[in-house]
Amino acid sequence: MPKVVDPVERRREVVDALFRVVVRDGLQRASLRTVAAEARLNIGSLRHYFATQEELMRFAMTSMIERVSERLLAAVEEAGDLAALSAEERLELAVRLLGELLPLDGRRRAEVTVFLDFATASRTDPALRDLAGRVAVGTRAFVGRVLERLEAGGALRRGLRLDVETERLSALVDGLGMNAVLHPELVSGQDCLDVVRAHLGALAA
Amino acid sequence: MPKVVDPVERRREVVDALFRVVVRDGLQRASLRTVAAEARLNIGSLRHYFATQEELMRFAMTSMIERVSERLLAAVEEAGDLAALSAEERLELAVRLLGELLPLDGRRRAEVTVFLDFATASRTDPALRDLAGRVAVGTRAFVGRVLERLEAGGALRRGLRLDVETERLSALVDGLGMNAVLHPELVSGQDCLDVVRAHLGALAA
DNA sequence: AACAAACTATCACAAGCGTGATATAAAAGT
DNA sequence: ACTTTTATATCACGCTTGTGATAGTTTGTT
Numbered sequence: 105m106p107k108v109v110d111p112v113e114r115r116r117e118v119v120d121a122l123f124r125v126v127v128r129d130g131l132q133r134a135s136l137r138t139v140a141a142e143a144r145l146n147i148g149s150l151r152h153y154f155a156t157q158e159e160l161m162r163f164a165m166t167s168m169i170e171r172v173s174e175r176l177l178a179a180v181e182e183a184g185d186l187a188a189l190s191a192e193e194r195l196e197l198a199v200r201l202l203g204e205l206l207p208l209d210g211r212r213r214a215e216v217t218v219f220l221d222f223a224t225a226s227r228t229d230p231a232l233r234d235l236a237g238r239v240a241v242g243t244r245a246f247v248g249r250v251l252e253r254l255e256a257g258g259a260l261r262r263g264l265r266l267d268v269e270t271e272r273l274s275a276l277v278d279g280l281g282m283n284a285v286l287h288p289e290l291v292s293g294q295d296c297l298d299v300v301r302a303h304l305g306a307l308a309a
Numbered sequence: 310m311p312k313v314v315d316p317v318e319r320r321r322e323v324v325d326a327l328f329r330v331v332v333r334d335g336l337q338r339a340s341l342r343t344v345a346a347e348a349r350l351n352i353g354s355l356r357h358y359f360a361t362q363e364e365l366m367r368f369a370m371t372s373m374i375e376r377v378s379e380r381l382l383a384a385v386e387e388a389g390d391l392a393a394l395s396a397e398e399r400l401e402l403a404v405r406l407l408g409e410l411l412p413l414d415g416r417r418r419a420e421v422t423v424f425l426d427f428a429t430a431s432r433t434d435p436a437l438r439d440l441a442g443r444v445a446v447g448t449r450a451f452v453g454r455v456l457e458r459l460e461a462g463g464a465l466r467r468g469l470r471l472d473v474e475t476e477r478l479s480a481l482v483d484g485l486g487m488n489a490v491l492h493p494e495l496v497s498g499q500d501c502l503d504v505v506r507a508h509l510g511a512l513a514a
Numbered sequence: 515a516a517c518a519a520a521c522t523a524t525c526a527c528a529a530g531c532g533t534g535a536t537a538t539a540a541a542a543g544t
Numbered sequence: 545a546c547t548t549t550t551a552t553a554t555c556a557c558g559c560t561t562g563t564g565a566t567a568g569t570t571t572g573t574t
Binding site: 128129130132133217220221223224225226227228229236237240241244265268269271272274275276277278279280282283285286287289290291295298299302303306307 | 428433449477480484500507
Binding site for chain 1: 560562563
């Protein structure tokens with residue numbers, strides 16, 4: 105006999121509702137009441153699962169981190185070995201991996217949007233600082249790993265300082281995502297891909 | 310005989326107070342009351358100069374745009390002709406110009422911080438959208454001009470698509486600034502310079 | 515059937531917000 | 545000297561916020 109309400113599922117629904125509110129109206133307008141309304145829940149019910157606002161926000165950001173890192177891990181997994189690939193294929197693979205961090209479809213656009221709002225909020229909100237730090241460290245690790253793989257496969261120019269290149273590519277991806285989210289009429293998803301391709305191409309040439 | 314209060318000066322003081330609040334506590338906490346307190350003004354006085362909150366915010370963002378663009382213009386002016394410079398000097402000059410958009414000292418750090426908060430807010434605040442768009446277009450124009458100058462001086466590799474490179478460098482600078490402001494323990498001002506130097510160096514090599 | 519746990523639903527409170535209205539004080543213009 | 549802007553200062557209203565407290569309802573267990 106299935107439980108009438110699955111608390112895990114409920115929390116997921118609430119977090120999804122929070123994300124929708126953040127994407128639509130910004131983190132600023134994501135109050136307990138608006139999130140509850142979006143989730144079609146009574147505030148009392150919502151507070152049964154999240155006692156305080158801080159708890160909800162931290163849980164939401166943690167969920168987002170888990171989702172994205174799972175997807176990144178899966179993408180790296182699926183990428184598999186790159187020994188059998190041509191130089192061009194390797195670069196294209198790297199583009200696809202980095203593209204997981206760019207707003208190339210609705211889901212990723214929502215993720216980058218939420219990430220941006222959370223990240224800026226974390227600057228002055230102590231309750232979110234450590235999580236934002238984890239995100240920053242995580243993306244650097246991911247980007248660094250992509251570069252390492254390319255280097256190990258001999259797909260990169262020699263003489264590159266990988267720490268600098270990691271910082272460079274991380275900033276590039278973050279900046280592209282931010283600009284594409286904030287100014288979609290100026291920077292499209294295709295533009296993001298073009299830029300990343302140009303960048304990786306330059307690292308290889 | 311000097312006027313007892315110079316309204317222009319008063320507005321500047323209020324805007325400075327607003328910026329201090331934004332840097333310290335975030336745009337979210339910059340209410341009419343907190344800004345008035347920071348400016349050591351009564352809220353009634355503040356509202357004599359800015360009737361509504363929207364008026365204050367738009368005026369503040371406009372002021373920031375003017376200040377920064379004046380400084381950029383002055384920097385380009387001071388840069389002068391680059392015909393007489395060596396290739397290395399030209400790149401270093403470009404680094405200094407782009408560095409005006411990076412948090413390399415207190416003033417620029419404050420500017421980038423305020424810019425970041427305003428930009429993210431503008432995504433969902435119709436009152437700020439057009440101004441954010443102007444900022445985005447303006448920085449692209451500035452970055453593009455730097456690249457054009459370098460190209461005209463023969464300091465760049467041939468075969469570069471300048472539109473893509475403009476987008477790439479703009480995103481890089483924005484991303485660097487954002488990361489340096491949000492994660493100063495991860496990205497220092499020196500790191501920003503290293504990355505920009507590496508980037509321009511790669512465009513030249 | 516009885517009990518405990520989980521869940522849903524309201525109410526109330528203090529705090530902060532933007533803003534309209536208004537009153538007093540100071541300066542400028544005539 | 546008188547009047548008119550300009551500036552400073554309060555009060556009040558309606559609204560939203562997070563949160564504590566509490567009651568009712570449903571579900572699962574004994």
